Amino acid sequence: MTQATSSTQQGPQEQSVAELPPNLGHWRQVWARFRRRKLAFASLMIVLFIYLLGIFAPVIQTHDYQDTNLAKTQQGPEWGGNWLGTDRLGRDIYTRVVWGIQTTVIITITTFITGSLFLGVTMGLVAGYFRGWIDAIIMRIGEVISAFPDILLIILLAATLRPRIVQLARDIEDSTGITGLVSSGIVDYVVIGIALLPLSWFGMMRLVRGQVLALREAEYVEAARAMGTSTPRILFRHILPNVVSPVIVSVSFGIGAIALSEVILSFFGLGVQPPRPSLGVMIGEVTARGGASVSVLRDHPEQLLTPIIVVWLLIFCWNIVGDAMNDVLNPRAR
Amino acid sequence: MLAYILRRLLWTPVLLLLAAFFVFFMGSVAPGDPAELRLGNRATPENIEKLREQMGLNDPLHMRYIRFIGNALQGDLGESYVFQGKKVTALIGPRLLVSLQLNIAAMLIALTVGLPLGFYAAKRQGTKTDPAIVISMLILYAMPVFFTAPFLILFFAVKLHWVPAAGWSGMFSTQVILPALTIGIPGAAIFVRHMRASTLEVIGQEYIRTAHAKGMSGFVVNYRHVARNALLPILTLLGFTLAGVFGGSLIVELIYGIPGVSRLSLDAIFQRDFPVLTAFVLLGSLMLVLANLVIDIAYTIVDPRIRLQ
Numbered sequence: 001m002t003q004a005t006s007s008t009q010q011g012p013q014e015q016s017v018a019e020l021p022p023n024l025g026h027w028r029q030v031w032a033r034f035r036r037r038k039l040a041f042a043s044l045m046i047v048l049f050i051y052l053l054g055i056f057a058p059v060i061q062t063h064d065y066q067d068t069n070l071a072k073t074q075q076g077p078e079w080g081g082n083w084l085g086t087d088r089l090g091r092d093i094y095t096r097v098v099w100g101i102q103t104t105v106i107i108t109i110t111t112f113i114t115g116s117l118f119l120g121v122t123m124g125l126v127a128g129y130f131r132g133w134i135d136a137i138i139m140r141i142g143e144v145i146s147a148f149p150d151i152l153l154i155i156l157l158a159a160t161l162r163p164r165i166v167q168l169a170r171d172i173e174d175s176t177g178i179t180g181l182v183s184s185g186i187v188d189y190v191v192i193g194i195a196l197l198p199l200s201w202f203g204m205m206r207l208v209r210g211q212v213l214a215l216r217e218a219e220y221v222e223a224a225r226a227m228g229t230s231t232p233r234i235l236f237r238h239i240l241p242n243v244v245s246p247v248i249v250s251v252s253f254g255i256g257a258i259a260l261s262e263v264i265l266s267f268f269g270l271g272v273q274p275p276r277p278s279l280g281v282m283i284g285e286v287t288a289r290g291g292a293s294v295s296v297l298r299d300h301p302e303q304l305l306t307p308i309i310v311v312w313l314l315i316f317c318w319n320i321v322g323d324a325m326n327d328v329l330n331p332r333a334r
Numbered sequence: 335m336l337a338y339i340l341r342r343l344l345w346t347p348v349l350l351l352l353a354a355f356f357v358f359f360m361g362s363v364a365p366g367d368p369a370e371l372r373l374g375n376r377a378t379p380e381n382i383e384k385l386r387e388q389m390g391l392n393d394p395l396h397m398r399y400i401r402f403i404g405n406a407l408q409g410d411l412g413e414s415y416v417f418q419g420k421k422v423t424a425l426i427g428p429r430l431l432v433s434l435q436l437n438i439a440a441m442l443i444a445l446t447v448g449l450p451l452g453f454y455a456a457k458r459q460g461t462k463t464d465p466a467i468v469i470s471m472l473i474l475y476a477m478p479v480f481f482t483a484p485f486l487i488l489f490f491a492v493k494l495h496w497v498p499a500a501g502w503s504g505m506f507s508t509q510v511i512l513p514a515l516t517i518g519i520p521g522a523a524i525f526v527r528h529m530r531a532s533t534l535e536v537i538g539q540e541y542i543r544t545a546h547a548k549g550m551s552g553f554v555v556n557y558r559h560v561a562r563n564a565l566l567p568i569l570t571l572l573g574f575t576l577a578g579v580f581g582g583s584l585i586v587e588l589i590y591g592i593p594g595v596s597r598l599s600l601d602a603i604f605q606r607d608f609p610v611l612t613a614f615v616l617l618g619s620l621m622l623v624l625a626n627l628v629i630d631i632a633y634t635i636v637d638p639r640i641r642l643q
Contacts, residue, residue, distance in 0.1 A: 039469070144352045149618035151584055152599060156611065159603045160360045260478070264585070267480070268600065283480050290588035293484035294492070294499070308481045316476035320469075 033328045040324030043317035050310060054101030063092035065099045066275040074300055085302045087286060096277040097306050103185075103278040104314070107262045108255055111193050115200030116254060121247065123201065124208025125235050129216055135209070142202040150199055154261060158195040158270040165191050185276040192271050196261055200254065207250055211243040245329040252322035256315035263311055279307040339631060346623050351403065353619045354612060358399050361608035367391075368415040368606060389415075406616070412609040416601070422613045425598060430617070433594035435505035436513055436583055441572075443518030448525025449568070453561060455526065456533035467526065475523030479516060483589040486512045500591045513590045517583055528571055533564040566637050569629055 035041050053060065063082070069090030077085045084094040127135040145153075169181045181187060215221060216239070224234050265271035266280025268289065274281060286303045287293040296304045369385040370377050386392050390401065405412060411422040455467040490512060491499035497508045504510070536542065537560060545555045587596035595614070602610040 144349055144356070147349055147353050147619040147623055148615055149622065152614065152618065155600070155603055156357070156360060156615070160363055164363060256476070263478070267585070283478075287480065287484075287589075290480075290585060293480065293589050294487045297481075297484040297488055298492070304480070304484070308478050311478050312476050312481070315478075316473055319472055319476060 030328050034324055037324045037328075040320050043320040043324075046313060047317045047321065050101060050314060051105050053098050054103075054105040057095075057098040057102045060098060061092075061095040063095045065091065065095050065277050067091060074303075076300075077302055084306055085300070087282075087303055093282075093303060093306050096282060097279070097310060099277040100279040100282055100307060101310060103272050103276065104259050104262060106189055107192050107196075108258050110189055111196045111200055111258050112251065112255065114193060115197045116204040116251060117247075119197070120201040120204025121208050121240075121243075124205040124243075125212055125239065127205065128209040128212025129231075129235055129239065131213075138205065139209075142205060145198045146202055148198075151261075151264065153198060154195045154265060155268060155270060157198070158191055158265055161194055162191045162270065165194075185272060188272045188276065192262055192265060195265065195270075196258060199261065200258065203254070204247070204250055207246055208243050211246060212239055215239050215242055249322060249326045249329060252318055252325050256318035259314050260311065279311055282307040339627075342627050342630075346627070349623060350616060350619055354403065354406075354616050355399060357608070357612045357615045358395065358402070361606075361612070362395055368608065371606065372415055372418065402612070411613040411616070414607055414610050416605045416607040416610075422609050425610060426595065426613055426617070429593060429595045429598050432502060432592060433583055433587070433596070436510065436587070436592060436594060437517065439505055439510050439514035440517035440521060440583070443514055444521030444525055447518070448522035449529050449565070451522070452526040452529025453533050453564065456530045456537065456564075457556075459534065464530075468530065471523040471526045475520045475527075477520070479520075479585050479589075482516045482519065483513075483586060486515060487590075502590075502592045502594075513583070513586050513592060516586050516590075524571065525568065528568060529564060532567045533560060536560050536563045539563075566633070569633055569636065572625075572629060 034044075069086065071090065072082070072086050073088055073090040075082060075086045075090075077083055082092045082094065084092075084097070087093055087096070123138050127138045166182060166187055169187045173179060173181050221234060221238055224238050229238075262271055262278065263280035263283065266278045267284040269281075269284060272278035272281055274285075283304065286296050286300075293304070367382065367386070369382050369389060369391060373381055373385060390398060393401075402412065409423070411426075414420045414422055414425055417425060451467060451471070455464045458464045458467075487499045490496045497511050499512070501509050542555065542559055545559050546552075583592075583594060584596040584600070586592070587594045588600075598610065599614050601607065602614065
């Protein structure tokens with residue numbers, strides 16, 4: 001939806017590209033061009049900063065994320081103590097937000113690696129290169145999935161699969177003696193990952209397929225084929241490197257959307273389960289699933305705004321980065 | 335052209351059958367017994383077994399599926415598990431009408447704001463106006479609805495008393511303004527983005543230069559040549575927007591207390607009311623598929639250069 005060919009900064013930057021020394025490698029040139037876009041560069045830094053907050057959540061937390069303190073509930077920001085205030089149960093909002101970001105980081109990475117990168121790219125390669133019945137099957141499956149209203153499909157999958165997967169995890173815990181599979185939240189990540197899968201692979205697959213359809217007719221691929229190069233080698237050595245650019249663009253647009261989907265799922269109580277914090281859980285708890293949004297925003301804005309601003313920044317910055325990547329990597333697409 | 339439409343029309347029912355089967359399958363995977371749910375605390379093993387037999391739950395999956403499809407073709411989507419004895423169509427119908435009105439209002443806002451703004455941004459390319467519009471629209475696009483909705487209510491309803499805060503009384507009342515804005519703002523941002531991109535594309539074409547060279551006034555070139563051609567790709571977007579009725583306004587309807595499809599579909603998911611859910615997904619898929627088909631055909635009528643294959 002957001003993958004339009006558009007750019008936020010055009011014109012002057014492009015002319016200066018020619019002045020770069022020509023001996024730089026492709027990716028260093030791309031990086032050099034990207035760095036000139038100040039807004040995009042700043043956005044990337046903000047995103048990295050937010051993700052670092054999440055990754056180092058155990059180190060930078062000021063409290064424990066499930067420590068309740070009923071003597072200090074719904075407090076405003078206070079320097080030296082709970083500097084972003086406390087929620088209805090007296091838990092520290094700052095600590096819960098950084099842990100929530102960690103949840104977002106984990107879910108974005110796992111969904112992207114399994115759905116988009118692994119499934120989407122390989123299926124796109126296979127469908128585009130071999131065409132024929134395998135292409136037809138993959139495309140038809142994708143069409144059926146994209147015929148569903150996507151938010152409803154995600155919610156439906158999460159709601160129906162969760163009990164099954166939790167049961168399965170408990171069985172594994174019982175039979176192998178491994179503990180903490182359910183309580184550590186791994187099960188939640190699996191559920192969310194599977195629920196988001198239909199959304200994440202098809203777009204990527206179609207993109208890669210389109211590229212491969214054109215590339216397989218390219219002369220250098222034909223040459224490789226004529227020389228007896230094996231098919232996997234052609235696919236991964238000759239074709240894959242040439243689809244990397246559109247994949248990067250699509251990933252940078254998609255990450256924001258994945259993060260938002262997790263927030264929506266957890267908002268409805270279908271994603272990450274308490275006590276484990278997530279930005280969606282925080283928004284859902286504080287607004288009582290939407291009903292109390294107005295009074296919370298009026299009376300305790302920090303409780304609602306802290307998680308929301310993080311989500312807002314993530315989506316905004318990833319879109320800016322995606323735009324810039326699109327301009328930098330596909331100069332002709334404009 | 336005709337062959338293409340025919341092929342699409344033949345594929346559509348297959349697509350819907352597969353989609354319906356998928357939801358059916360999910361229903362059988364889901365834990366919990368609808369008969370037990372329905373009986374509540376009157377659930378004894380004998381009662382459950384009797385009701386299961388009555389509801390046809392003991393038949394194998396493919397039998398239930400075939401029965402469902404047979405009924406669906408006659409316009410009967412079954413009875414709700416939760417609202418006893420209520421026809422699914424009777425449950426969904428009025429709510430769908432509400433959501434439809436809300437989304438149409440939102441789309442009108444998105445179009446009237448988004449298209450001119452996107453066009454203007456493209457015309458101002460190279461100045462500071464263009465990136466300013468693009469970036470501020472992106473900020474609005476990224477704004478989570480969890481914030482937009484309560485903020486609009488607080489500001490326009492509670493503080494300024496311009497419009498009512500919540501509730502629903504049809505598309506032509508002031509109550510529709512805030513929820514429609516909430517959905518329409520990110521929608522407008524999407525239209526700005528696409529309109530800008532497609533205007534830029536058209537501006538670069540040679541026939542635009544020719545039109546200018548012929549000495550046509552800037553106004554005529556802008557509106558007859560640039561805007562008209564730039565609007566074409568926007569048509570495809572409308573299909574997705576129309577189909578967004580299911581799910582697109584989920585959270586907005588919750589926050590504003592609008593009696594649309596969102597409450598019902600969420601309840602159906604949590605209470606495992608699978609007849610309702612299947613109907614939702616089926617209707618949603620039907621709308622999405624048909625909207626895209628209509629738009630594709632409309633495309634060839636509006637722009638004869640395009641040939642479908």
